[in-house]
Amino acid sequence: MKNITDLIRMKERKELISFITCYDYWSAKIISETDIDAILVGDSVSMVMHGYETTINADINMLELHVKAVRRGAKNKFIVADMPFLAHKKGKKNTMNNVDRLMKAGANAIKIEGAEGQLDIIEYIIKSGVPVMGHLGLTPQSINIFGGYKVQAREEEEMNKLLNSAIALQQAGCFSIVLELVPASIAKKITEKLNIPTIGIGAGPDTSGQVLVLQDMLGLNKEFKPKFLREYLNGFELIKQAIDNYNSDIKSKKFPSEKESY
Ligand code: KIV
Numbered sequence: 001m002k003n004i005t006d007l008i009r010m011k012e013r014k015e016l017i018s019f020i021t022c023y024d025y026w027s028a029k030i031i032s033e034t035d036i037d038a039i040l041v042g043d044s045v046s047m048v049m050h051g052y053e054t055t056i057n058a059d060i061n062m063l064e065l066h067v068k069a070v071r072r073g074a075k076n077k078f079i080v081a082d083m084p085f086l087a088h089k090k091g092k093k094n095t096m097n098n099v100d101r102l103m104k105a106g107a108n109a110i111k112i113e114g115a116e117g118q119l120d121i122i123e124y125i126i127k128s129g130v131p132v133m134g135h136l137g138l139t140p141q142s143i144n145i146f147g148g149y150k151v152q153a154r155e156e157e158e159m160n161k162l163l164n165s166a167i168a169l170q171q172a173g174c175f176s177i178v179l180e181l182v183p184a185s186i187a188k189k190i191t192e193k194l195n196i197p198t199i200g201i202g203a204g205p206d207t208s209g210q211v212l213v214l215q216d217m218l219g220l221n222k223e224f225k226p227k228f229l230r231e232y233l234n235g236f237e238l239i240k241q242a243i244d245n246y247n248s249d250i251k252s253k254k255f256p257s258e259k260e261s262y
Contacts, residue, residue, distance in 0.1 A: 001076050001077060001078055001108075002037050002038060002077075002078045003078060003108070004108075004109065004131045004175040004176070006078075007037070007038070007078075007175065007176060007197055008175065008176075008195070008196060008197060010037070010197065010208070010209075011195075011196070011197040011208040016208065016209050016210070017037050017038070017197055017199060017208055017209025017210075018035075018036050018037045018038070018209060018210065019036070019037065019038045019039070019040050019080075019199050019209060019210065019211035020036050020039060020040070020211065020212060020214050020217070021039070021040045021041070021042045021044060021045075021048075021211065021212070021213045021214050022039045022040075022041065022070050022073075022074070022214055023041060023042075023045040023048065023049050023066045023069070023070065023214075024049070024066065024069050024070065024073070025069040025070070025072055025073040026073065027070075027073070027214055028069065028070040028071075028072070028073025028074035028077075029073040029074070031073075031074055031077065031214075032073060032074040032075065032076050032077060036077070037078070037209070038077060038078040038079070038080065039070060039074060039077045039078070039079045039080070040079075040080045040081075040082070040111065040211055041063065041066050041067045041070050041079060041080070041081045041082065041107070042055075042082050042111075042213070043055040043058035043063065043082040043084045043085070043140075043141070044140070044213055045058060045062060045063070045066050046058035046062060046084075048213060048215050048221075049066070050062070054140065054143050055084070055085065055140045055141055055143075056085045056141065056143070056144075057085075058082070058084040058085060059084050059085070059087070060084055060087050060098045060101055060102075062084070063081055063082060063083075063084050063087075063102060063105075064101045064102060064105045065105075067079065067081045067102055067105035067106050067107050068105045068106055070106070071105065071106025071107075072106075078108050078109070079106060079107050079108050079109075080107065080108070080109045080110065080111050080133050081102040081105070081107035081109075081110050081111070082110070082111050083098065083099070083102070083110050083111065083112045083113075084141075085141045088112060088118065088121050088125075089118075092121070092124065095121060095125070096125075096128065099125055099128075099130055103130060108131065109130065109131035109132065109133055109175065110125070110130060110131075110132055110133070111132070111133040111134075111135055111178065112125075112132055112133075112134065112135065113135040113139035113140070113141050113142070114135070114136070114139050114141075114142065114165075115134065115136065115165035115166075115168050115169050115172075116165065119168055119169070119172045122134070122169070122172045122173070122174065123172045123173055126172065126173035126174070127173070131175045132172075132173065132174050132175070133174060133175060133176045133177065133178060133199075134166070134169035134174040134176070134177035134178065135177065135178040135180065136162055136165050136166060136169070136177055136178070136179055136180070136182075137152045137153065137162065137178075137179050137180040137181050137182040137203065138150070138151070138152050138180045138181035138182070138202075139180070140180075149181070150181070151181050151182065151183065151202070152180075152181055152182050153182045153183065153186055154183060159183075159186045159189075162182065162186055162190065163186070163189060163190055163193065166179075166190045166193070166194060166198075167193065167194070170194050170195065170196050174196060175196055175197075176196050176197045176198070176199060176208075177190075177194070177196065177197075177198050177199070178198075178199045178200075178201065178211065179198050179199070179200050179201075179203040179207055180200075180201045180202060180203065181201070181202040181203070181228070182202070182203050183204070184203065184204020184205065184206060185204075187200055187203035187204050187206060187207050188204065188206035188207075191206055191207050191208055197209060199211050201228065202226065202227075202228035203228075212229065212230075215235075216229050216231070217229070217230065217231060217232050217233075218231070218232065218233045218235035219231035219232070219233050219234045219235040219236055219237075220235040220236050220239070221236070222236050
């Protein structure tokens with residue numbers, strides 16, 4: 001299993017880092033047999049697995065349950081778990097209980113969105129022995145502030161702010177930072193400026209690594225086709241076809257056959 005030192009060394013050696021999201025046991029079992037470097041149990045679980053419209057509906061019970069399932073399926077992978085909406089905003093004791101639950105569920109690190117207003121708590125969590133990954137650019141928990149899933153930091157002033165936030169997160173002790181939906185040029189600049197790896201999603205080719213949502217890259221989400229996404233399978237159609245084949249085999253009495261009977 002990789003650890004945070006391995007990931008930082010990969011950046012130093014200019015080896016690209018692969019992350020993928022995962023929320024359940026059987027997907028984790030498949031990922032455990034791949035060369036993927038690390039798994040993110042993201043709060044996108046609330047949208048992808050539970051059908052909510054945003055990540056705001058994810059809570060600590062949901063994340064804990066899914067981290068446990070993923071850990072049971074992928075004992076050999078480094079797992080980062082998202083701190084869900086406001087899970088680190090209701091006092092230090094509550095924050096640390098939530099961190100404790102994710103780590104005991106099987107995470108190796110946690111991820112927190114944003115920098116401003118939470119550097120102190122990030123530093124405290126790290127000093128307590130828990131690695132923290134930052135997340136800048138489009139931070140979906142703040143969707144009501146952004147007013148939509150739009151590319152962030154297009155103007156110079158915002159780019160400078162993003163760079164300063166990334167430096168502040170590194171200074172606070174983060175071992176890596178996700179950069180989501182930002183121009184490739186600023187992602188490259190941040191990556192060059194930092195010692196810690198950046199992991200991009202919609203942030204161009206020059207970050208230290210990439211992350212995609214498993215179901216998106218498998219083509220399972222018919223409604224979600226952003227420019228940054230590459231689909232590696234027409235998963236929706238393939239699965240639908242398999243289920244329809246099963247249905248028609250039942251109806252035409254082709255299944256079960258004699259060989260499939262006792
Ligand atoms: O929740 C998530 O899946 C994420 C990734 C999109 C980076 O935070």
